Amino acid sequence: MKKRISYYWLCQIIGWSAYIVLFIFFYLTLRTRIQPSFYQMLVSEASLGFIITHIMRAFIQKYKLVDKPVNEQVIYIILISIIFTLIYGTTTAKLEEWLEFESEKQRQLTFVNKMIRISLGYFFIIIVWNLIYFAYHYIVKTRQAQLDKIRLESLVKELELKTIKAHINPHFIFNALNSIRALIDENPNRARNAITELSNILRSSMQAEKVETVPFEKELGIVKDYLALEYIRFEDRLKIEYQIDEDTLDQPVPPMMLQTLVENAIKHGIGKQIGGGLVRVISDFKENFHELVVLNTGYLNGHVQDGDGFGLFSTKNRLQLLFGEKANFEIKQVGSDLVEARILIPVEIK
Template identity: 90%
Template sequence: MKKRIPYYWLCQIGGWSAFILVYIFFYLTLRTGIQPSFYKMLVSEALVGFVITHVMRVVILESRLVDRPVNEQVMYIILISIVFTLIYGSTTAQVEEWMGIESEKQRQLSFLNKVIRISLGYFFIIIVWNLIYFAYHYVVRTRQAQLDKIRLESLVKELELKTIKSHINPHFIFNALNSIRALIDENPNRARNAITELSNILRSSMQAEKVETVPFERELGIVKDYLALEYIRFEDRLKIEYQIDEDTLDQPVPPMMLQTLVENAIKHGIGKQIHGGVVRVISDFKENCHEMVVLNTGHLNGHVQEGDGFGLFSTKNRLQLLFGEKANFEIKQVGSDLVEARILIPVEIK
């Protein structure tokens, strides 16, 4: 199968070919006299322009200027156009002088005057090239953002259904109701609180599709309700610890994400230990990221380690769609009987 030529090279070749044809048209129709080296000068200027604009593209990409905010891009478009127009003018002047194709009028000018004259004549072409290039990337980025938003909405809706059917599953509800029933006679106040906790969890799972992020404080409240219900079932077999930096409470996090990891810790960790174990929830800042960690007693099995479970798969996808490559999720064995699930979410510096 033949490889297609990238659109960039097609546009470069087509654009500078059009540049040559337009100048030939005006030369043939509007000329006031014959210029002996016109065609050589035109081709040399087009070739220099082809190379200079390609180098300019490399600088733009390496500097990631197309990823900057639009208001900053305008400033960079003007600045980089001026710089590369001067480079274009000096290079063209040197090439024409070396080839001996300068007009009589040009030979009488100093090198600096030649550069200024050529630069003024071609500044418009360079800045139009930049405007087209930046506009193309803006359109592509906007389109990609729209596609990511659609994918995210679809994933969140799927997450809600999976959460209701699987993560907040009938077994958990059944166990919670059994625990509450056992408390009704011996501890009515705790039973009432447990019903409130179960209601909060179910309400939160039903509303997961409506927002992309919630304050960490709200997500932590759901986790505490969930662990409080599980404590009724496990009693002294479950030890719960929190290490929360209060400054992280207002940080935005995807709804039900931390709860999913905590439930995974209970299901695959504590639930499989005869003597139970500990679940530790940590929230802190690490460099420019909000770090959330769930530690639990247990061992990774192959299924969890490969990340095939829906909860872990959705965690990775949601983080990538919401926060891009700067976000990270990993789950690993950090001790002989301790598993760590870690989420890093970039913090916007205001």
């Protein structure tokens, strides 16, 4: 497979070829007199320009000037244009003397005057070359940054969807179905209610990725359905308490977040206690915060369990993305056999 020529080399070849063609056109159409060795000098100057600009590009790449802030890039464009224009002027003046392309009038000038004359004539070409080069890299960087942002947003959405889908533990669904099956004969009414509760939870899980927040009242309803299903399995081993300030029911909360904490309390707290235990859900205002607390019987053992660590740690990230740095989440041991998960969401002062 043939290797394609890079855009840089393609632009260099086309650009300096166009320079030669343009000056030949002007020479043939606007000349007032024949200039000896015009074509040889023109090709020599274009070739030298090709080499000088390539060296200038290597200098730009070595010091990563295109990665500098835009206001600094402007200064660098001017400085390197001046420096390499002087290099070009000096080299061209030497080349004209060496190849004896100078006219009689040019021979009468000092070397410095010849170098300044050539440099002034080619400064515009060099600075335009730099402007095009820097502008191209700026556009490429901006476009790449936009693509990276889109990819990142896509990845975040994908991770959020996976997180939401993972909120409903498959083991919970299997346990709930087994509990419902056991109720069908002995308590058909309760079995029907349990199916409705499970349906509500699954529906909320599927819809959760469509909204950033839901009223706390809706989230609380899902938690109550979840705990009602778990009560079928644990029966008297599970004690459930709610301490809810009704004024908090309309407060916005991330969907399925409280349910995740309650599920964690059941799985790692109540489920590991032979005698079961307590799950208490608290919602209240604390200063300028909506405080959500899940208390459960159990032990933290100084760390969050690896299996559900992502769900708990992502809780803090979700809170801060939605409500800013003031929002907070922590989980800690608050008694000899009591674990507390606490969420603080800042409340807008109206």
